[in-house]
Amino acid sequence: MELLLGTTNPGKVEEAQNLLPGSDQGLNLLTREDISFSSVEEDGLTYRANAIKKACEIGKETGFSVFSEDAGLEVDALDGRPGPFSARFAGEDSTDERNVAKLLEELDGVEDRAARFVSVGVLYLSSGRLLVRRGKLRGRIGKIPRGDSGFGYDPVFIPRGCEKTLAQLGPKIKNRISHRREVLLKIKTQIFQDL
Numbered sequence: 001m002e003l004l005l006g007t008t009n010p011g012k013v014e015e016a017q018n019l020l021p022g023s024d025q026g027l028n029l030l031t032r033e034d035i036s037f038s039s040v041e042e043d044g045l046t047y048r049a050n051a052i053k054k055a056c057e058i059g060k061e062t063g064f065s066v067f068s069e070d071a072g073l074e075v076d077a078l079d080g081r082p083g084p085f086s087a088r089f090a091g092e093d094s095t096d097e098r099n100v101a102k103l104l105e106e107l108d109g110v111e112d113r114a115a116r117f118v119s120v121g122v123l124y125l126s127s128g129r130l131l132v133r134r135g136k137l138r139g140r141i142g143k144i145p146r147g148d149s150g151f152g153y154d155p156v157f158i159p160r161g162c163e164k165t166l167a168q169l170g171p172k173i174k175n176r177i178s179h180r181r182e183v184l185l186k187i188k189t190q191i192f193q194d195l
């Protein structure tokens with residue numbers, strides 16, 4: 001069985017490869033290095049709209065079953081921002097470092113730093129069937145970036161019950177608790193039934 005990972009983010013590819021079954025269990029995970037596909041503009045207003053758009057466009061272009069996902073960071077003190085606009089928080093063509101810097105700037109002097117990561121994953125089956133699943137990770141935003149693993153806002157996100165950031169905790173622990181894990185586990189149970 002073949003499933004194409006519909007993302008250009010190497011951090012997400014690695015997490016999906018760690019969490020989904022491998023070829024030893026009969027699932028051949030393909031990436032953009034195996035099957036090329038065009039970039040999809042994420043112009044939806046919700047995670048769900050963006051994830052469905054990515055999975056469907058890549059699925060139709062390539063003819064493969066595709067898993068795509070859209071995620072973001074929601075901060076209580078910012079009324080849920082940056083949300084679906086997390087990648088572009090500091091402007092178009094922003095970088096992780098600039099987004100983190102803007103976040104820390106906006107939260108300067110703010111005591112309530114509660115936040116959550118939200119992920120919506122979509123499995124597009126070449127039969128045209130769609131499966132949509134959601135995952136969440138609660139935590140808070142630290143005062144300075146710490147740690148160097150992961151990507152995006154990992155250096156400032158401290159999961160609930162922890163003192164370290166996701167970037168300090170590293171991939172093994174992140175993959176045990178993350179919003180993407182919740183989505184991938186829900187999707188995984190469907191894969192062998194539907195692919």
Ligand code: IMP
Pocket residue numbers: 009042069070071072073085086087088096099117150151152153154178
């Ligand atoms: P997208 O889903 O690739 O559009 O990602 C949206 C934004 O949220 C990007 O800036 C990511 O860096 C950020 N993001 C999504 N998931 C994570 C995560 O697990 N850790 C840190 N940042 C994330």
